[in-house]
Amino acid sequence: MDGPLAVRARGITKCFGDVVALDDVELDVARGVIHGLAGPNGAGKTTLLGLVLGLAVADEGSLEILGTPVGRALSTPGGVAGFVDGPGLYPALTARQNLAALAALRGRKARAATRIEDVLGEVGLTDVADDRVRGFSLGMRQRLGLAAALLARPRLLVLDEPANGLDPAGKKHVHGVLDRLAADGTTVVLSSHRMDDLEALCSAVTILATGRVVFSGPMGKLSAENDELDYRVRTADPETARRVALDTPGVLVVVDDAGARQDNAALVVRALVPALDELVVRLVKAGVAVRELVPVVSPLEAAFLALTEQQESSR
DSSP states (O other): OOSOEEEEEEEEEEEETTEEEEEEEEEEEETTSEEEEEOOTTSSHHHHHHHHTTSSOOSEEEEEETTEEEOSSSOOOTTEEEESSSOOOOTTSBHHHHHHHHHHHTTOGGGHHHHHHHHHHHTTOGGGTTSBGGGOOHHHHHHHHHHHHHTTOOSEEEEESTTTTOOHHHHHHHHHHHHHHHHTTOEEEEEOSOHHHHHHHOSEEEEEETTEEEEEEEHHHHHHTTOOEEEEEEESOHHHHHHHHHHSTTOEEOOOTTOOOOOTTEEEEEEOHHHHHHHHHHHHHTTOOEEEEEESSOHHHHHHHHHHHHHHHTO
């Protein structure tokens, strides 16, 4: 990978007793990007994020954070912030008091007031800043955890399931915050079980399975390697669209396993991208308006399932 790296991991292995959580992990994260981390439960995502945050140390391998080698001590270079397993908050304190307490612990109490108001506004919690955290929803706690991480203006932000519990409006807000951070040069590493979040935010992704990296690279490369997908096609004339699809080379009209008829408003086709393009051309020539063309399963989710199932079966 060209250019300076925010995270560089080589041969990282971490065990908990007889359990191998990470097995010879290699990872490169460029600076100023949003890099996603995906994998099934128990794949090692949280363990890897914990190492990057300095909450644990690797048993083997080398790790560099923002160009600085990380040794065997529980520490990271300045400029790193985030959370794993949810943010640590004081439920009896208000949102503002939680941030003030954190600023005091970091020795920044004297100049923290303005910054606290700024980060509360960034994550959309100004209106509830004086409410006790014990009454917050899961999504509100996640947003407060993000605000806490932003207090120090990090150069590397590490987040474990930051969209967990967010409603659509909250998710849109948090996505906007992360996009702006990356645009301003902050590196964001985040884990998520939601493929749509990763696809919307990330320029690169690393997929873990059973503690091993099964893919790491640009999102576009992942999609290109797994581009034979099922697509839902909604048109103004479903019957004509079906006839056109049946006559298009490389396009298979999909019927479910039970042999049930597809709904009258859409058909599902399986095709590589060039054949799908040809189908669209033929539909337009036939005067059929295409109202929707979307993957039934996203490219990232399809790749995730294929790669993780392959890794599981090879054990």
